[in-house]
Amino acid sequence: MKNTYIKTFCIAVVGAMTLSSCDKGFEEMNTNPNALTDPAIKSMFTLAEIYVDGQDFSNTRGNNIYAAQIVQQFSSLGGSGSKYTYSSEYSAALFGETYGKGLNQIYQLLSVVENTPENSNMIQALRIMKVFMYQKLTDTYGEVPYFDAGKGYTGNVFSPKYDTQEAIYNDLLKELDQAGDALDANKAFVGAADLYYQSDVARWKKLANSLMLRVAMRLTKVNPAKAKEYVEKAYAKGVFTSNDDSLVLKHDAGPAGVKTNPITSSWVRNDLNGGESNIKFSKTFIDLLKNTNDPRLRIYAKLEATGDNSPASQQGLANDAKEFPGGDKKLFSDPNTSTVLRYDAPTLIMSHAEVKFLLAEAAVRGWNVGGSAQTYYEAGVKAAMDILTIFGDKVPAVTAAEYNTYITTYPFKTAGTEAQKIEQIITQKWIVLLFNGFEAFSEYRRTGYPVLVPVNDPTGETNGTIPRRLIYDQSELITNAANYREAIQRQGLDLMTTRVWWDKQ
Template sequence: MAFVAGMAAFFVSCDKGFEEMNTNPNAVTEPVIESMFSTNILRTSGTDFESHRTNLIYAGAMIQHFASTTTYWSGDKYLFNDQYSGAFYVRAYPDQVKEIEQIIAEVQDNPEQINHYAITRIWRVFIYHRITDLYGDVPYSEAGKGYINQVYSPKYDKQSEIYPDMLQELEEAALALDATKASFGAADFIYNGDTAKWKKFAYSLMLRLGMRLTKVDPALAESYVKKAIAGGVMQSNDDLAKVPHTDGPEDINRNMVGRQLITQEIDAANLKGKANSKLSKTLVDFLKNNNDPRLPVIATLWQGNADESKLATSTAPALQKGLPNGYDATSIRTLIPTWGVTDSLPLYSEPNIHTVASSEAPTILQSYAEVELLLAEAALRGWESGSVVDHYNKGVTAAIQHMNLYPGVTIDAAATTAYLTAHPFVGGSMEQQMEQIHTQYWVATFLNSYEGYANWRRTGYPALTPTNYPGNETGGVIPRRLIYPQSEASVNSTQYNAAVQQQGPDLFLTRVWWDKQ
């Protein structure tokens, strides 16, 4: 017994300090909130996967910013491709959502991190609103809680419940921001920890989401639009929400929309104009016919993309030609009989990879131009005391001037003034004014087709002519949402089936809650 007792005492004494001795002093034992937030911003601004498949191939083509003669550009032809339609969903939840929910769990009960919590709540709304705008009813209240609360089969919340909660989150977070306390600082790639700018972003996002409800719940829309205006929205291009990028060694540092266009879709030096991605005739014609100073910033012939020294010639407005939507390399001959007789595709315009589509271009999440154009609509509805014309002019001016954020671009104020002088806001009926406002919104959201697609579904402007490619999923109607990834029907089958029962068939033409006819 004495031996046993002695051995016990030996082991107890040996255990003292054993845990400390076997702890790696270089290991991270607590989440580094700042690093997590930085990474989350970059992931949310887009990776190759969803930026390419969702923002360009589906949304960008459906609203006719882009066109292609290839069939894998599914949005151009209303074809279903599970990997593309589900791309945003399968990337957003494990990356954007899981991480933002963990950050919130870490900071929400710490009074010294009140700004971290408020900013994270605002950013969380930005993440979720993109998901629900694309798919409708989606996991929200239980999403990203697998590690935190062991919720592994999250329910799909109704969009009619998600939207009011997001608006309330923005309101509470904006009011909670405290300029006297610390925030994320340099870890915040959007506003560098500036709480005043985050407050403007919160109210500007509230304006965006409030206006989304004009058809389905006008009273709630008006209430939150007025709250947003009273709270203080963006006042200039200095306030717009953007993620800066550098063409660094790691892909995460780059603008992924630009990266995909440069390397996969255009590859100008090798393809010599025979690229998969071209600018849509709808977009190019609008810019060209209106002598828009943005055209040479957005569009070029392939020679300029292959050799930057040739941009001065290859961006000449008179040379730009947009590709018609909804055709493949064979069927386009029914529209253009000479197609293929000559080398046709290289004659069509590509997005300029040295400016707007550069891998060093900023990712614009919400622009001041969008805010002013939404304020023009608010004034039109009598929800804002300002002038419709004044807000419209400020919106168009901001949209043209924010082109100067892109590499090598200088559009002077005189060019903007000349454009507005030649194309003044002409007024007219409610619908005529809405068309003027939201056609400009459509141009202003080029390369942010998530938002362009959502706003087009709400307003119907610009009036796009649908395509009717053989075998399409909609009978020649522009899709109203994306289809959930097919994996959801097996990995989260009970909740998926319940969502389909409450929202409607999991099809392109099933409208999300706010997209009321």
């Protein structure tokens, strides 16, 4: 991967643009449409890329504390995700930050960029980035404002209506289909201002198609014919073919909150505390890797207090735990600060391994994706192990011999049922989606895998039912009340147990 670091000039951009990009959602996003009279277009594009996967606020609260704990990658004694409790601030974090920062940035940029041939590639890339953010939003909450969102810049719409998830998904697929086709290597791009692929149009096309694959697969229960159509279309157009295609955003070690990794930096800065953190790896996650002698465990985990990353020493915290067994937090596994929890650890936004697992599932379903489920599964596991070299060389990489031992000991279940094969594929995807809790949460709800034991804590909101969504930003009851009420009348009550459109039993 040839991604560049976020350059120093972005610090100034972040400072300036954040002033016009608040955390509270539509009211802020849809005001002052003429704020940018002389925009630095390329710098705005760079900042949009930085915002795609969220900042500290949504990643700490929505990702690490809610989604990743619901799917039992991580655990915490008092964690909202571990115990299914409701925190208005944490539950609303993704909603407010995405509309107030990421989408706000894109809509601002689209409002000032002329639709000319020299700007076409930039516009197509912005359409692709918008799909990343909207899929995460609608998967997390259900119906959200989509078609009216951002019209404060172009149409003075300050109370955007919510759209059905079906309508949103139809448009996401259309956007990816059109944007990928419209990307043109013979037209100008943004040069080094593109932190993702340095304006390599061929790799952007693969990104559009790989994301189409992810979006389409979400429809397997609610519209399998459409899922099949777009999965096959994405494959035919060309998806990721190696780890070099993976979407990776690199970071620097400082300054914190600007150039550092938004997933890890607040964790290290505020919570890790020499191994005294309340957030630990889940017992579910650690036990799976330990019981299968997974060579990735030494890279993912260590005991922060002692620096011990030996697999035998790793211990996960049960998600239903009410205290640390033995009373010593330092004996439970933390994410490894030499690798995945470094301040400057790169963000793996979408990986080649995920694409291989999507294709493996498609093959299990009998769809035309040019290969067997076993071949794609084995390539996915290999890619998932190999990609960990992006986290540096302080811990030995997974060797070819270790991969061979692992895949031989735990081979693909070629003689298994369709359900058994999909469970095996999704369980591997759950591992590679570490730190991408929102996507892991969506895939769990779609497939039911990996199999999780629900937590029935007296403080929880769901009576022991694993949540199916997060609750909207409650400021919507004040700033967008009529549209909010209309949405919940269609979708169901604004509860953690209400299923979104594609989440069918």
